[in-house]
Amino acid sequence: MGTLLLCIALIFEVTFAIYCIVTKKNYKKIKNWLRIAIFIAFAILTLSSVIMWSFRWVLLATLLFLLAATGTVALIRNKTKTQKYKTSSIVWKSIFMIVILVLALTPAIVFPQHPSPKVTGKYEVATAAYTYIDKKRVEEFSDKGQNRFVNVEFWYPKNAHGTYPLLVFSHGAYGIKASNTSTYTELASHGYVVVSIDHPYHSFYTASADGTKTFINTDYNREVSNINKEGIYTNEELYGLIQKWMKLRTDDMNFVIDTILKKAKSDNDSVYQKINTEKIGVFGHSMGGAASVWLGRVRNDIDAVVNIDAPFFSELLYKKDIDDFVASKKPYNIPLFNIYSDDVWKQLGSNSTYVANKLDNQNFKEAYTIHFQGAKHLSLTDLPLFSPLLANSLQGGKADINKYYCIETENELILKFFNYELKGIGHFAPKENY
Template sequence: MGYLLLLIVLILEIGFAIYCMVTKQKHKKIKDWMRISVFIAFVILTLSSVIVWSFRWVIPAILLFISAVKGTVSLLRNKTNNKKYKTSSIVWKSIMTIFVFIFAFGPAIVFPQHKSPKVNGKYEVATATYTYIDKNRTEEFTDKEDHRSVNVEFWYPNKENETYPLLVFSHGAIGIKSSNTSTYTELASHGYVVVSIDHPYHSFYTVSEDGTRALINTDYNREVSNANKEGIYSKEETYELIQKWMKLRTEDMNFVIDTILTKVKTDKNPIYQHIDTEKIGVFGHSMGGAASVWLGRERNDIDAVVNIDAPFFSELVYNKLVDEFVARDEYFNTPLLNIYSDDVWGQLDSNSTYVANKPNNEQFKNAYNVHFKGAKHLSLTDLPLFSPILANILQGGKADIDKYYCIETANELILNFFDDKLKGIGHFTPEETY
């Protein structure tokens, strides 16, 4: 919709400029009526829900409103324009107008209006956000001696007097807690309480209950970027970085789970009273998936794990004698579903940080491995829907798979897996390739 509206505005502007140059007149009244008409059309499209109002339309709306007011005032004044016609003036004004409108429609183009993935459950979904303060940890990313704070958002069935399994999500290396909103919504609509964590200074940005904002830490961002390049870090240095990243991630996740378990006993907030603490699952994308597998090995109260496109960092051992990563030799007992894109699937037979993910790893012989052919790393999040341009830039190109098919099918697989392992509903038998 952003592209279409911008195109219409540009066609009108360029067409009018050409008309003025051909007739060698300014046609000011026609310009004024064009301004008013475009704004009225924008209002009608908004009121009729063709344009779904959101942040992306604020700047275009303001610009079109100012333009319409200017045109209205000009028509009411009906002042004769005695200025001599100049082609250069027409061309210059048209160029400036085009640049202004391109800027104004930028948010609507970068973050296009899109339909939401299907939600198939019977429950109405409610949300709530909180900030948990960990008084046992000091924030390592600031100079202040503040306690570590973790921001969380809940998606849960808006129905009283029932309890549901708890699912805890961790975002990717530079993600945000809303990265897989369609997944949380689908799960909650089927009777799960989903809590997604923002890991401050690991997330791209996060906002606490008191309004405090935290952007991604520049040193951490540089570490992640360099770790994905050849020759920057040795394998030993990479291993040390992984341990540091996972320590923060797993401590955050453990803290959130333990806080929720305590609040179920002590807090009368209906959200906590909806939770069945005997049924807990964890899942995450990329680095968050790695942290989820880690918790699946560490905690006895985790009943199921979904790993979305991540290496098994918890299973990775650095062998200094041969300077290689090797897989941990210990059986993984927690039910596990691995969902992979092409970006990761092609690395599973390598001796990189994915060495423990190899499908023939006997320590994970009961894990489910699913491959989305044609998908890229971010295809397994909502970002290609929310901002195709950003997704393509971050993942190095456009995915071949249909973005709605990919995320909706992945959501269905995750739901069916948790239904089987946490609720005992159905029998989870996925295909290997989708």
């Protein structure tokens, strides 16, 4: 929609400028009436939901309103009669207007309006956001001595009776808690309470309940950016970084789960009262997936784990004598569902940080594993829907898989897995390739 409106606006501005130059007239009155009409048309399209109002349209709406207001004032004061025609003035004003239109429409182009993935459950979904303060931890990314805080958001069945399994999600290295909103919504619509965590300073940004915004830590950002560059870190240094990242992630997840379990017993908030504390699943994308697998290893109340495109960092050991990584020999007994894109699938046979993910690893012989052919790493999140340009830039190109097929099929499979493992519903037997 943003690109279409930009093309229409550019054609209008260029055509009108050429017409003015050819006829050697300003046509200010006509332009003012047109700008008023365009603002009215934009308002009608918004009110009729052809344009879905959101942050992406704020700049354009402001620009159109200012142009319409200026045009209205000019028509009332009848100033257009006093202005003389100048070709240079027409050209420069058109160039200026084109630049302003491009800037105003940039949010709608970078974050295009798009249909939401399908939601198939019977429950209406509500959301709630909270900030939890961990009084047992001091924030390592701040020198102010403040306690660690974690922002969470719940997706849960609205106006539903009974209790429902708790599912805890952890985002990727640069992600945010909303990274897989379509997944949370689909799960909640089928009777799950889903809580997604923002890991402050690991997430691109996070907003606390009081409105305070916290952005990604520059040192952490540099560390993650450098892991795929040869010669930056030794294997031993990389192993140390992995342990540090995973400690923060798993400490956050443990804190959130423990906080929720405590509130479910004492807090009358309807969100907590809908939670079945005896049924807990964890899942995550990329680094969040690695943390989820780790949590399944160390907690005894986790009943099912979904790993989305992540290495098994919890199963990774560094051997100094060979200066390489090897896989742990401990069996993994928690039900596990692995979902891989092409980006990770091609690394499963290597002796890298994915050495424990090898398909012949007998410690995971009961795990379910699937591969989305043609998918890239971010295809398994909502980002390609929310911002195709940003997703393609971050993952080095466009994926070869239909983005709606990928995310909707992923959501369907995750739902079936949790239904089978947490509710005893149906039978889970996914194909290897999709």
